[in-house]
Amino acid sequence: MWYKKSVIYQIYPFGFTNSLYRNDFVLKHRLDKVESIIGHIKKLGCDAIYFCPIFESEYHGYDTIDFRKIDSRLGTNEDFKNLCTKLHENGIKVIIDGVFNHVGKGFWAFKDVLKYRENSRFRYWFNIDFNRVHDGMFYYENWEGHNELVKLNLKNPEVVDYLINTVKFWIDEFDIDGIRLDVAYMVDENYMRRLNSFTKSYKKDFFLVGEMLHGDLNRIMNNEMMDSVTNYQLYKGMWSSLNDLNLFELWHSLEEHFNRRYVGSYTLNFLDNHDVNRIASILKDENHLKIAYGILFSIPGIPSIYYGSEWGAKGVRTRESDKELRPYFDNYIENDLFDYISKLIKIHKEEKAFLYGKISKKLLTNRQLIFERSVDNEKIMVAINIDKEPYIAHFDAQAGRAIDLITNEKHDFGGGSELKPYSISYWKVY
Incomplete structure (x- = not known):
């Protein structure tokens, strides 16, 4: 399945295109903004775009008026069809929001x-x-x-038929490759089974990812319903462990998810999205930002980047509005953080151990963590130091030498391994 090797770029179209918050139903052709950054997305290394709501609504997109018409603020069906064709020509898959629980x-x-x-x-x-x-x-x-x-x-067969035919229309009209099911945690399970059955038979390798906030992810992440789910539990563990200088929390999340409850699963992993504060705003220490991305691209699952965060954009939701989380940017910046994330994505996609490997702990303290990803005869050790001081790690590496895939520096495990301050290393054993 293509999604197991994919890195997703998320866009909130209304903010991304600087559209009005309230729909005035005056047609504007704004989707060319997406086409203008295809080069930026490819350079970053993402090969799929997840579009938040794009269909006609009155306000934010989750209050749908017409499931089969692109929102007037964005353009026409023909505009989106042409955009999807362009994205596919550039090797980029298209995932769109399926807001099937409620309407406007x-x-x-x-x-x-x-x-x-x-x-x-x-x-x-x-x-x-x-x-x-x-x-x-x-x-x-x-x-x-x-x-x-x-x-x-969603227990009404007529409603279910209408929504399934809507998905058929999306595939026929736009050739989409997947759907992110909004509030999947409360969507009728029989409907999800029907959606799965239809999409898998209608288009090969069609991808279904469901929004889950809490609870047992396996309830809907299985062969009958969703291929993947949003992993909010791991999301919290990633930023909270950095802010609290407590990597025990991070490892507990990784161990619980990928060695116990969801072994072999591909959850959708993220550091921020359209519903939560930007990671650059959440972290107390800006030195932890690159480390956070280093973690994201070295753990099991499907990594996702929210537009703007690749260069460190900030944003915090207020009691009144999510607008700061869903902004318009004049320019798409390619700075040091962008280059760093691009390198991590390249490594992630090239290394079988990161794509398919199991995960195991080698060393753990409050401020240092070394875990191993391994598959077949390939091993990569991910060494994290979130402290401002260097650390000498003594552990049984069961290996002699490695190369840091991030810096290309050779590493010798003899006599202890130095972890530089505020660092993450990908030591590939050879």
């Missing part, structure tokens, strides 16, 4: 219910009680208390 109040079927109430043929597309009053109108189930987001009834 302007969704055509719900508008019919608003007009005809009990007489609407779409009344059972939603969970409605006409005998109850809520917010000045009849009661309808919404998503987590947000009145503007109307929950779809």
Whole structure:
């Protein structure tokens, strides 16, 4: 499966293209902004783009009005079709958001219910009680208390058929390669099985990744539902262990995930995205930023980069808005951090031990961690020092020499291994 070797670049289209927050339904052709950075994405080393919502909505994209029409703020179906063709020509896969749990109040079927109430043929597309009053109108189930987001009834076969046919339309029209299923943690499991069954039979190697925030990831990450899920538990462990100078937390997460609960799985790993603060804003010590990316590209799973973070963009959500997390950038910067991440991505994609290897601990203290990735006869030791002082690591490497894939420096394990201050090394044994 292609996704096991892929590195994903995530874009929030409305912010990325400097679109209006509220849709004025005036057609603008803004998707050429994506085409303009294809070279930037390829130079970084990413080979798939995950687009947050792109279909017609009133505000942020998660309040869909029309699943089969590109949002007026971004362009037309033809624009997106041409963009997908261009991306494919450049070896870049296309993953789009599937927001199937809920729709906006302007969704055509719900508008019919608003007009005809009990007489609407779409009344059972939603969970409605006409005998109850809520917010000045009849009661309808919404998503987590947000009145503007109307929950779809995914137990209704007619709704399921409509959504499956929508996915068929996306594949036929845009030739997409995958879907990220929004709030998959609460989506009806039978619907996910149907989605899996259809996509796997309709397009070879179609990729399904579900949004999971907590709980047992295997509940939906299995052969019947999702190929992968967002790994928020590991995300927290990565930044928190750096801020607290406690690598026991990081190793606990890695051990729990990849040696116990999710052995052989490919979770979607990230340091930030459109819903959380930028990693460059979260970390207390900026010297830990490169280390964080070094961890991301050396652990099992599928790495993902959020647009702008490749050069260290900052952003913090406020109580009022997520706007700072989803900005517009005039220029796409290629600085020292960009070059460093590009090198890490190249190593990640070339080394079988990183793509397929098991993970084991060699040394662990609060501020130092050495773990090994190994497959067949290949071994890479990832040596981390988050302290401001150097550290001499004495451990049984079961190896004599290695080369640091990041610096190309040779390393001898005899007499102890020096870990430089604020460093991460990829020691490939030879």
